[in-house]
Amino acid sequence: MQPHVYILASKRNGTLYIGVTSNLLKRVSEHRSGAVPGFTKRYDVKLLVYFEAHPSMDSAILREKQMKEWHRRWKLRRIEERNPQWRDLFIELI
Template sequence: MPKRDYHNYWVYILTNKPNGVLYIGFTAGLDDRMERHSDGNGSFFTSKYRLKRLVYFEEFQYVEDAIKREKQLKNWRRDWKINLIEKENPNWDNLWERLDSETSSE
């Protein structure tokens, strides 16, 4: 397999409802990861709380940067995380539905 010049890594936040339980994750494949979360196979925590709504994500080229950001967000206070989400997604829309429809129409 040839080495790629550019990789994609994502840090993302899931919830079950606006201002609900928050989960911060990291992945190298957002499509696959969101499908697993949607099917209830993402992780025990996300399955237990039915966290399927993607409310925030950031993309990175370098895995080290993504891991560093994930750790940073996990250490933030809850109100900081909520402010971050609401700055980009004030209605707590499920961004995965939007992204999924964009990628399936290509």
């Protein structure tokens, strides 16, 4: 499977979570079902609002680390550029 970096949100302009995975559908499903204990479950962060594919897990992990250091406004801008309606992209993937 192709590695992805993804952003989940609790709602538009809400709490954000950035993650990396080799199986985007499975990982987001785990977040949505509450199977993943921790931050996303605690703050009800379930909407897939952004993702990008990478050729290798190493490049995806590097990108995840970069994005986690971004200012919040940069993250919001990235989401708005690709998904201005803040649609739940998970629905479109399945």
